[in-house]
Amino acid sequence: MSDVLSRLSPPDGARKVAKRFGRGIGSGLGKSSGRGQKGQKARSTGNIGKRHFQGGQTPIQRRLPKRGFNNPFAAPSAEVNVCDLERFASGSVVDEAALLATRLVSKKGLIIKILGEGELTKSLTVHAHKFSATALTKINGASGKAVVVEVVKSVEVSA
Numbered sequence: 001m002s003d004v005l006s007r008l009s010p011p012d013g014a015r016k017v018a019k020r021f022g023r024g025i026g027s028g029l030g031k032s033s034g035r036g037q038k039g040q041k042a043r044s045t046g047n048i049g050k051r052h053f054q055g056g057q058t059p060i061q062r063r064l065p066k067r068g069f070n071n072p073f074a075a076p077s078a079e080v081n082v083c084d085l086e087r088f089a090s091g092s093v094v095d096e097a098a099l100l101a102t103r104l105v106s107k108k109g110l111i112i113k114i115l116g117e118g119e120l121t122k123s124l125t126v127h128a129h130k131f132s133a134t135a136l137t138k139i140n141g142a143s144g145k146a147v148v149v150e151v152v153k154s155v156e157v158s159a
């Protein structure tokens with residue numbers, strides 16, 4: 001068994017010999033080492049392959065002013081107007097599943113807020129996380145009911 005192990009070798013083409021640059025004219029990669037002739041790209045520090053390099057001029061991301069703020073901790077929410085609730089039948093319960101089915105909310109797990117834009121003529125029971133003051137008066141004015149659902153936060157457990 002040990003006789004076989006001593007004769008093992010990698011298959012043909014499995015091991016590639018590294019190119020040796022700058023080792024004389026006979027190697028084919030002497031003198032300029034495959035870098036062409038003189039110039040910035042022929043130098044050892046001639047790396048201009050940076051992502052936003054614009055030929056030495058001040059890049060666009062430094063010329064434009066900084067604007068705005070993006071809150072990384074903001075909870076994703078979906079706003080639904082009272083006028084959008086008109087499509088439901090009178091007396092029905094409007095919750096996250098119903099809003100997803102009618103595509104008023106794009107995906108599950110968003111904080112749903114009902115806003116007061118438009119009119120509501122039907123009596124509905126609306127389950128949502130938040131309601132604006134005008135939305136509450138319009139839902140109650142149409143003899144409906146607004147139920148505030150508690151926001152469930154996902155808790156990360158560390159071991």
